[in-house]
Amino acid sequence: MIKLLSIAVIAGLLAESNQQLANNSECWTDWFDRDDPSGSGDWETLSSLRSENPGKICSNPVQIDVRTTTGLTVAATGNVVFRADTTTGFVCKNVEQTTTPCHDYRVRFSCNPPFCGGGVCWTKWFDRDNPSGTGDWEVLSSLRAENPGDICAYPLFIEAVTADASMTPAIMTGDNIYAYNPTTGFVCRKTDQASNVCRDYKVRFGCPCSY
Structure with a gap:
């Protein structure tokens, strides 16, 4: 997407x-929100997202963009983030938080122009x-x-x-x-x-x- x-x-x-x-010559995927933080945290991993959204994420994403489902940046939430990159995706673990649990996040990825169609x-x-x-x-x-x-x-x-x-x-x-x-x-x-x-x-x- x-x-x-x-x-x-x-x-x-x-x-x-x-x-x-x-x-436009640059493009992003749509936002993905596959997990909720009610368990061990919020796991928006690239492998799972690809499996659940076949063909909608390019093979080599250039960037990852992370926001809460209400639009906040990670920095604004104060959450400690375990991983946020174009190889793994995004992971926030509840066990690593000192104050509030992980927020509910969504992610998107930027792709090179050939994937834009x-x-x-x-x-x-x-x-x-x-x-x-x-x-x-x-x-x-x-x-x-x-x-x-x-x-x-x-x-x-x-x-x-x-x-x-x-x-x-x-x-x-x-x-x-x-x-x-x-x-x-x-x-x-x-x-x-x-x-x-x-x-x-x-x-x-x-x-x-x-x-």
Whole structure:
């Protein structure tokens, strides 16, 4: 899931269109969050990520970028990190922390231009659900069923913003996001929020322009 540097998920400022081309010579994968720190820590290892996301990470990543699922840098959390590199991936062990346990992290990797492909085209925005029930469920399977032919078979990226005029990026709203990836889609559950309320979101997907 290659993410071009010219398209930042947190920007939310790109023009709205059904097919928007984004090209850049440098690229990043999408964010991955395979583990939670409830066990021995947070293990976002490259080998496991590759196994769970075949073809979506280049063979020789150039850089690794690590953030908490709420957008904080590792330095901002104060966690002691066991490993963070392009060979192993990212590992935070709870046993090595002196104050708070490991935060929940996500990672992405930068790749050389040949892995970037010919560009990414974005779908239109979709808003199939309102948060009046258990939360806001913008899941890919439901969106495909309700919008046949409008979303490619294997999206590369996903972008989620609030459905209001501000189009605030999901990771900047303060909501705890349950799912946010181009395989599942986007889910904000009320039970995960201290306020028991989710914002109303809309999503779009980045697809290979050839689809």
